[in-house]
Amino acid sequence: ELKVEQNPLFLSMQEGKNYTIYCNYSTTSDRLYWYRQDPGKSLESLFVLLSNGAVKQEGRLMASLDTKARLSTLHITAAVHDLSATYFCALYSDEKLTFGTGTRLTIIP
Amino acid sequence: EAGVAQSPRYKIIEKRQSVAFWCNPISGHATLYWYQQILGQGPKLLIQFQNNGVVDDSQLPKDRFSAERLKGVDSTLKIQPAKLEDSAVYLCASALELAGPGELFFGEGSRLTVL
Numbered sequence: 001e002l003k004v005e006q007n008p009l010f011l012s013m014q015e016g017k018n019y020t021i022y023c024n025y026s027t028t029s030d031r032l033y034w035y036r037q038d039p040g041k042s043l044e045s046l047f048v049l050l051s052n053g054a055v056k057q058e059g060r061l062m063a064s065l066d067t068k069a070r071l072s073t074l075h076i077t078a079a080v081h082d083l084s085a086t087y088f089c090a091l092y093s094d095e096k097l098t099f100g101t102g103t104r105l106t107i108i109p
Numbered sequence: 110e111a112g113v114a115q116s117p118r119y120k121i122i123e124k125r126q127s128v129a130f131w132c133n134p135i136s137g138h139a140t141l142y143w144y145q146q147i148l149g150q151g152p153k154l155l156i157q158f159q160n161n162g163v164v165d166d167s168q169l170p171k172d173r174f175s176a177e178r179l180k181g182v183d184s185t186l187k188i189q190p191a192k193l194e195d196s197a198v199y200l201c202a203s204a205l206e207l208a209g210p211g212e213l214f215f216g217e218g219s220r221l222t223v224l
Contacts, residue, residue, distance in 0.1 A: 033212060035215075041217070042215045043152070043200070043215040044215075045212045090151075095157070096157055096165055099151035099152045101150070102149075102150070
């Protein structure tokens with residue numbers, strides 16, 4: 001059974017600090033997505049990573065993919081309050097998208 | 110470009126009643142997905158359509174859940190009879206094609222509460 005695991009599940013960080021969310025998965029794939037979800041809202045696509053070594057950056061967020069290690073990371077630089085949300089990674093394999101457990105991020109002033 | 114439309118946004122029913130959710134994907138998107146998201150968890154795939162054919166329904170509880178996508182556009186997800194554990198947000202998503210590198214676009218979701 002395919003497993004997509006994120007850690008940490010909960011993360012409180014101070015504004016201005018850096019941190020990384022990890023996404024591990026159990027099968028071979030070269031396509032991984034990161035989504036953001038605000039409370040009561042739907043999922044917003046952040047990044048699509050399509051190959052080993054792929055790195056994408058948008059503002060204070062940077063995502064990378066290591067298919068050999070079956071690991072993706074989402075790095076947050078100099079966090080600001082409006083980054084508070086739940087972040088999901090999702091792995092595309094066997095023609096379907098399997099989501100991770102989610103990381104609830106709270107930025108503290 | 111219009112996004113994925115879902116209705117109703119909220120529904121409250123009693124257990125053993127039935128409910129139906131509707132989804133209109135982005136125009137031209139061949140692939141449509143229904144996901145169930147229980148509070149505090151990641152979305153779980155229920156069923157996936159390519160045009161009007163089912164690609165994967167392995168995680169759909171077929172004794173109570175059914176879904177169809179007539180004419181390869183709109184889709185309806187039905188639950189009959191509902192159980193307490195069906196309380197969740199039902200998310201519809203669409204994608205341009207099944208095997209391409211494109212991303213999924215999600216609707217706002219339909220929040221179901223079963224009492």
